[in-house]
Structure formats: structure tokens, C-alpha cells
Amino acid sequence: MKNTRKEGLGTFEGVYTPTVLTILGVVMYLRMGWIVGNSGIIGTLTIIILAHIITIATTLSMSSMLTNIDIGAGGAYAIVSRSLGLEIGGAIGIPLYFSQTLSVAFYITGFTEVWTSFFDHPSWLVGLVVWGILTVLSVVSARLAFRIQYFILGAMIFSVGSFIMGPSLNSGNPVLIGDFEQSGYWNTFAIFFPAVTGILAGASMSGELKNPRQSIIKGTLAAVMTGLSIYVLFALLFALRVPEDILLSDTSIILQLGKYRILIVAGIMGAVLSSALSSLVSAPRTLAALAENRSIPLAKIFAKKTANNEPRNAVIVSSLISLAVLLVSNLDSLAAMLTLFFLTTYCMINLVVLVEQAIGVISFRPRFRISILIPITGLVGCVFSMFLINKWFTWITFIVVLGIYYMLRRRNLVSPWGDVRGGVFIALTEWGAQKSMSMPYHPRLWKPSILIPVENSEDFRRISRFIRSLINPSGRVYCLTMNDNGADRQELEEKIDTVLQPLKEENLFAQKIVINSRDFNQDLNIVLQSLLNVFLPPNTIFFTLSEEAEKRKKFLEMLKNLEDVRKRIGLLCLRIHPKYGFGQEKDIHLWLRSKSKNYNLAVLSAIQIMKNWNGNLTLCRVAENSSQVPKIEKELLKFVEDARLPISTKIDVKVGNFYDLIREQSTDLNILGMANSLGQIENIIDQVPASILFVGDSELENVLA
Known part of the structure; x- marks a missing residue:
């Protein structure tokens, strides 16, 4: 030189x-x-x-x-x-x-x-x-x-x-x-x-x-x-x-x-x-x-x-x-x-x-x-x-x-010097963050921002297609992994990057978060409290329900640990049917109980999934007797109008026992409000021959906004 x-x-x-x-x-x-x-x-x-x-x-x-x-x-x-x-x-x-x-x-x-x-x-x-x-x-x-x-x-x-x-x-x-x-x-x-x-x-x-x-x-x-x-x-x-x-x-x-x-x-x-x-x-x-x-x-x-x-x-x-x-x-x-x-x-x-x-x-x-x-x-x-x-x-x-x-x-050129384009977007983000954080939050600004705790990359790979249905086209997903200190962190991060890559290729916001920890359940609450105080925080936490009884008990303990943040973050719990999966990814039954506190996130999730599946949405409710059916149908039709649901949305009001009715329904996905106990969750899972998404509202969503 x-x-x-x-x-x-x-x-x-x-x-x-x-x-x-x-x-x-x-x-x-x-x-x-x-x-x-x-x-x-x-x-x-x-x-x-x-x-x-x-x-x-x-x-x-x-x-x-x-x-x-x-x-x-x-x-x-x-x-x-x-x-x-x-x-x-x-x-x-x-x-x-x-x-x-x-x-x-x-x-x-x-x-x-x-x-x-x-x-x-x-x-x-x-x-x-x-x-x-x-x-x-x-x-x-x-x-x-x-x-x-x-x-x-x-x-x-x-x-x-x-x-x-x-x-x-x-x-x-x-x-x-x-x-x-x-x-x-x-x-x-x-x-x-x-x-x-x-x-x-x-x-x-x-x-x-x-x-x-x-x-x-x-x-x-x-x-x-x-x-x-x-x-x-x-x-x-x-x-x-x-x-x-x-x-x-x-x-x-x-x-x-x-x-x-x-x-x-x-x-x-x-x-x-x-x-x-x-x-x-x-x-x-x-x-x-x-x-x-x-x-x-x-x-x-x-x-x-x-x-x-x-x-x-x-x-x-x-x-x-x-x-x-x-x-x-x-x-x-x-x-x-x-x-x-x-x-x-x-x-x-x-x-x-x-x-x-x-x-x-x-x-x-x-x-x-x-x-x-x-x-x-x-x-x-x-x-x-x-x-x-x-x-x-x-x-x-x-x-x-x-x-x-x-x-x-398209040639995927790699610059050996680096450049300032990232700095430009950071500067714009910082400006946008300052403006956004100075304004009060309103539920009409809600869009899916989902935190998914997983033990390994394969856990996320199994649900990545469904997650895409929840966040596409403008939502966000954070894949959180608690890494055992003895594990190879770099290898774990590379695996997470690999499973997130298909989402990134569709220009979806997909971010990995890897935390060194030996106790997943205890440390999740601390991590979650930290994430809720940053710009662009998650507003929903997503779990999958295991087929193993022991893991279900640990899941219930995890939910109890999260009680102090539940008003600030919604809850989605997915059970994928081991035989039928998501079927044809077409029909969605949204079960709305009278005076339910969990219908906002349930409806918003149903809208996202329906759009990405190009599917059909049916609002379901159980009436105590046949005389209530006309009134409930009228209420649901008004709700469809107020919530601005697609005109193709169907109404299905039936009389009978809830467990018998949901077992008889033929659909690809059921969406229900979060049950009060693990026993109720397991009872529903045992009864229903389809995948189920349990939903719990926070105070951030409002489907009528």
C-alpha cells in the first residue's frame, strides 16, 4: 500500500x-x-x-x-x-x-x-x-x-x-x-x-x-x-x-x-x-x-x-x-x-x-x-x-x-465498510418514538404485537404459519427464548434467526430476544415487565398448550406469575389438535358468551386470522332456551354492525349444553374466552375435535374503537 x-x-x-x-x-x-x-x-x-x-x-x-x-x-x-x-x-x-x-x-x-x-x-x-x-x-x-x-x-x-x-x-x-x-x-x-x-x-x-x-x-x-x-x-x-x-x-x-x-x-x-x-x-x-x-x-x-x-x-x-x-x-x-x-x-x-x-x-x-x-x-x-x-x-x-x-x-450485495442507512432509520424511529410517546394511547391504535416465549426454535417453527396469520400485514412478533447458561448462545440465536427468516422475507416485523436464565417460569415475569416499558412493546403474550399434563400444570403456574401484568398485556393460548391441525384453514367459530370480558381480543384475533386465511367467520352463542334466540340474534347482528365485521359474518345461536354443542360443531378453529381454571381448559380440549385458541383481554383492546 x-x-x-x-x-x-x-x-x-x-x-x-x-x-x-x-x-x-x-x-x-x-x-x-x-x-x-x-x-x-x-x-x-x-x-x-x-x-x-x-x-x-x-x-x-x-x-x-x-x-x-x-x-x-x-x-x-x-x-x-x-x-x-x-x-x-x-x-x-x-x-x-x-x-x-x-x-x-x-x-x-x-x-x-x-x-x-x-x-x-x-x-x-x-x-x-x-x-x-x-x-x-x-x-x-x-x-x-x-x-x-x-x-x-x-x-x-x-x-x-x-x-x-x-x-x-x-x-x-x-x-x-x-x-x-x-x-x-x-x-x-x-x-x-x-x-x-x-x-x-x-x-x-x-x-x-x-x-x-x-x-x-x-x-x-x-x-x-x-x-x-x-x-x-x-x-x-x-x-x-x-x-x-x-x-x-x-x-x-x-x-x-x-x-x-x-x-x-x-x-x-x-x-x-x-x-x-x-x-x-x-x-x-x-x-x-x-x-x-x-x-x-x-x-x-x-x-x-x-x-x-x-x-x-x-x-x-x-x-x-x-x-x-x-x-x-x-x-x-x-x-x-x-x-x-x-x-x-x-x-x-x-x-x-x-x-x-x-x-x-x-x-x-x-x-x-x-x-x-x-x-x-x-x-x-x-x-x-x-x-x-x-x-x-x-x-x-x-x-x-x-x-x-x-x-x-436482489443481488444481496454485502458492503465491507458498513453504511449509514441503519442510522437514518434509527433517527426516524427516535423521532417517531418521541412523538408517539408524548401522545396518550387509544385502543383504536391497537395492532397485534405478540410475544412468544419458546424453549427452542422448533417450538416456534410449529406455530410460525399460525403466527403469520395473526400479524400479517403490519403486526409484530417477538420470539423470546430463555437460554440455559450452559448452552451455546450463538448456535441458539442462529436457529431462532432461521425460523424467523420466512416472516422477515415477507417484510413482517420479527425480532428475537434471547435471555440467559435457568428458571423460565420465574424470570419470564421480570423480562415481560421490562419489555412492557420500552418503545413498541408487546401487547399480547402467546402460549401453546402441551399435550403433557405436567407441562400444562407449569403453564398454569406461569399464568399466576403474570397476574400483576395481565392488565397491560393480552393472552392467547393455542391448542393445536394433534390429528386435524388447522384443517382446511377456512372456517372459524368465535364463541361469544353473554357479558364476557374477553371478547375484544377474541374478535380482533378472529378478524386477523380470517383475513389471512381468506376464511369464513361465524359468531356462536349458547342460549338457555329457544325464546331467547331471536333477541340474541338481534344483539349479535347489531354487534356485527358496530364492530364493522365483514358482511359475510354468520350468526349461529343454539340452545343446549355448551360442551355438547361445541363438540358437534365442524370447524377448523374455535376461539373462546379464557377459562377460569386448568380443569375447564382440559375439559374443553377433551371435548372438541378441532384446534382451539383461548383468549384473555387486557385493558388495551376495544373492538368497537
Whole structure:
């Protein structure tokens, strides 16, 4: 690692030069005059300043992140992926990569325009030759490509000097505010904005720099300020020296404004070639970084590098893509596409810093600190500009990014660095918890939040399907296991995770709780009291009734130990019939005794199970004599209406002995109020040829709320 850093590129060579040459490129020479003619000097200056506000804010945000993380290779992609995860990083990195390859075609197209204005050569041939030369340079070595840029930088400096000393063609006053007759303000902004997208040129070479953290910050900020100064100077000189009509009709007018025309030509061609070369060197690095994280197909091929650390396969593919775009596009259409692609990347860089600052994690300790207003300004500016430039293509861009994100989610990418997404949700949860806990509880807010004490993972596996029927789609389940201190806790937790995984895959809230304990019955009460005082506590405790007499006695002792918390938590006790199980999972009989105290949780549970089984619900009651049947039926029908039960809910009122009647009923599940004694529970179990759910209300439920 140390040797790599020693042999790496420095700030001037690796960041400042490629960045400033990308910024001061084709737009400055071939579009700046037209922008001034279309917008006037005031309109042009606002475009320049607005664009630079966005890029300066983004540069400062990027600088802040660079002093907080070890960026590695990949530039802007690395910043996003190491903060928000590989999926979001890839969703931004893939469009960024394509925008970099499109930039190559953009700059070669600009060079071709200049060349064909002097020589009578086919534009396609000129573009093809230039593309071939740039491809060879980028394949051979990034260091060689950047050293060639020293000569180009010199040529550009001389061309700027020649332009400053050049003649004036304007005898009148400059136009302060243009008519925007050839293009609207935001379309003009879109044509100018690629001029300032070069701020990522140096960052994209992060893997080849001696000290990427310091070099990217210093080199990029210096290049941005250099670009701002020169663009303002060019705008003023164009406005003062050239009439509006000429600026609008001749995009190559700068060739007539230099003291030495040959220097202007050399500057144009050199700057455009440098920008294209810088993009063609940067794009493969982004592609290789994506491949190293398995975010793209054929990852092994694109991640492969030569002995001198050159991603040759990525270079070749990037070059071919730029060639395809070069043969089918024109300069202005590429400008609008590049504007939105780069703005999307800038959005995410600013968002990363905003999120890191907002959630307040201690790990965010950048040495270069900025006000939170800076990433907000950058983010809002990017989004606002995108919609004003082209709202439809902006929506398409967002859809593409989301599509890539969900595609990468399915690849189960694992980030070795961790990311802050968990912190974002924690921050939102903390905010929501504070708001929720400051408001009084009301039964209408009830939804199933079930605590299930189990001795081992297999106990939960047997009932997991039924539990799903109780909590789907928005309930919660806590699987509580009391671990013997002598057992392997890690192995136990892994087994619990395995049985909970099917619920989690359906995006259901399923959480394990493992407590070291030797006395399940005694310690359950203490654990439960603790859980009832946290945010998102359980509101129902769920037991299964064993077929063994000894375990049933222990269950009764457990219920007695829980008497002091019973007003704060509901009770569900399930007996699964050993022969019939849950039958067809279709018919549910809910037995409602007159003046029962346990009907609220019983009805709410029945509703949940019925929905998830897509089943049928029948309200059952036993009348003392036939004369009471009409009155009871009327009461139950009113209850169906008041409780807003499905219109398909049936009413079944019978006269006779309860035990005889329930034994004769054919159903898949009976739901009854909790019996007063173990003897009554066992008597019902012995009588009923179906599974039974015994229910005990707390004071939290109200089915009429």
C-alpha cells in the first residue's frame, strides 16, 4: 500500500490539471459566445453563478466526506456507496459511469466541429481518428495521459492570453439582458452546465493518487475557482467585443477574437482533447470500482487490472460505448443528457453529507467541517435545476436510478465498510418514538404485537404459519427464548434467526430476544415487565398448550406469575389438535358468551386470522332456551354492525349444553374466552375435535374503537 501511494499522482498532476482542463473545455470556446448573445451579460452571469453555486456546494460536500472516510478507488461512486450502501452507490455509479462515457463523445464532437471548420474532412472520419488516438493513450497508461495534459494546459493558457489581448468587433454597447430568442433560460443553462461537471475528474482518479484525501480537496477547489474566474472573464469579453447577432449566428466567433489565431485554435483543440481524455480515463475507473463490488454483470472481467494497475478491459468497453454514442449524437443533445446525469450524482453527494450530519452519528467526524446549509443548498439546487431543465427526463432519470437500486437489492450485495442507512432509520424511529410517546394511547391504535416465549426454535417453527396469520400485514412478533447458561448462545440465536427468516422475507416485523436464565417460569415475569416499558412493546403474550399434563400444570403456574401484568398485556393460548391441525384453514367459530370480558381480543384475533386465511367467520352463542334466540340474534347482528365485521359474518345461536354443542360443531378453529381454571381448559380440549385458541383481554383492546 505504501509503495502505491509513493508512486501515485500528485495534486497538480492528478487532480487540478484534469479538472481544470475538463471545466475549461468545449463550452468555453464554442458555446460561451452564443450563451452571451442569447442571454445577455446579466443572464449569462446568473447562469455561471448558479451553476457554480451548485458545483461549489457539491465540492465542499465531497471535501467534507473525504476527510471522514478512506475513499479508495471509484471517486464519487465510492463516496456514495461507502455511506449509503452498495445498492444506492451502484444506482448512482452506473448512471455516473455512462455519463462519463457520454462525455467522451461530447468532447470529441466539439473537437470535430473545430477541425472541420478549418479542413474539408468528413466529420465522422475526424471523430473516429481522434477517438482512436485517445483510446490508445488511455489503454497504455493513465500517467502518460495526464502528462500529455501538461502540454495542453500550456496551450490553453496561451490561448486565453491571446483572447484577452485580441481585437473588438463591437462598436455599440453590450446587451445586458438577452431576449432568449433561440433558447429559453433553463435550456441555455442546460447547455452551459456540462462546463462545470468536470469537478469529478480528479475524484474519479482516487485510486491512482498519492494522497487522495488532500489532493482531491485542494485540487478540485482550486480548479473550480479557476474556472469560475475565467468563465466570468470570457462572458464579459464576449459581451463587450461582439454584437449580439454575430454571437447568435457564429459559434466559432472566438477564432476572430484572438491576437494570435493559431493559439486560439491550439487552445480549443487541446482543451477539448484533454477533457475527452480525462473522461476516457475516469470512466473505466468507475466501471472497475463497480465491478469490484459485484454491482454489474461480468464483474470479474471488468474488475481485472494489468500489472501497472490499469483496468484495461474497462477501458476498452468504455471506449466502444463512447464510439457508439459519437456516431449517433450531436453536441447540444448530449449536453442536456450529461447535465441531468451529473446533477443526479451531485444530488447524492450532497445527500450523503446531509444525512450524515442530520442523524448525528459519532462516526461522522470530518476534519473539514461545513455548515449543513451547504449540502442543503447543493441538493435543492440540483433537484430544482433538473426539473426546470427537463422535468420528463428528470422523472425518467429517477425511475432508472430506482430500477437499478431494486435490481441490485436482489443481488444481496454485502458492503465491507458498513453504511449509514441503519442510522437514518434509527433517527426516524427516535423521532417517531418521541412523538408517539408524548401522545396518550387509544385502543383504536391497537395492532397485534405478540410475544412468544419458546424453549427452542422448533417450538416456534410449529406455530410460525399460525403466527403469520395473526400479524400479517403490519403486526409484530417477538420470539423470546430463555437460554440455559450452559448452552451455546450463538448456535441458539442462529436457529431462532432461521425460523424467523420466512416472516422477515415477507417484510413482517420479527425480532428475537434471547435471555440467559435457568428458571423460565420465574424470570419470564421480570423480562415481560421490562419489555412492557420500552418503545413498541408487546401487547399480547402467546402460549401453546402441551399435550403433557405436567407441562400444562407449569403453564398454569406461569399464568399466576403474570397476574400483576395481565392488565397491560393480552393472552392467547393455542391448542393445536394433534390429528386435524388447522384443517382446511377456512372456517372459524368465535364463541361469544353473554357479558364476557374477553371478547375484544377474541374478535380482533378472529378478524386477523380470517383475513389471512381468506376464511369464513361465524359468531356462536349458547342460549338457555329457544325464546331467547331471536333477541340474541338481534344483539349479535347489531354487534356485527358496530364492530364493522365483514358482511359475510354468520350468526349461529343454539340452545343446549355448551360442551355438547361445541363438540358437534365442524370447524377448523374455535376461539373462546379464557377459562377460569386448568380443569375447564382440559375439559374443553377433551371435548372438541378441532384446534382451539383461548383468549384473555387486557385493558388495551376495544373492538368497537
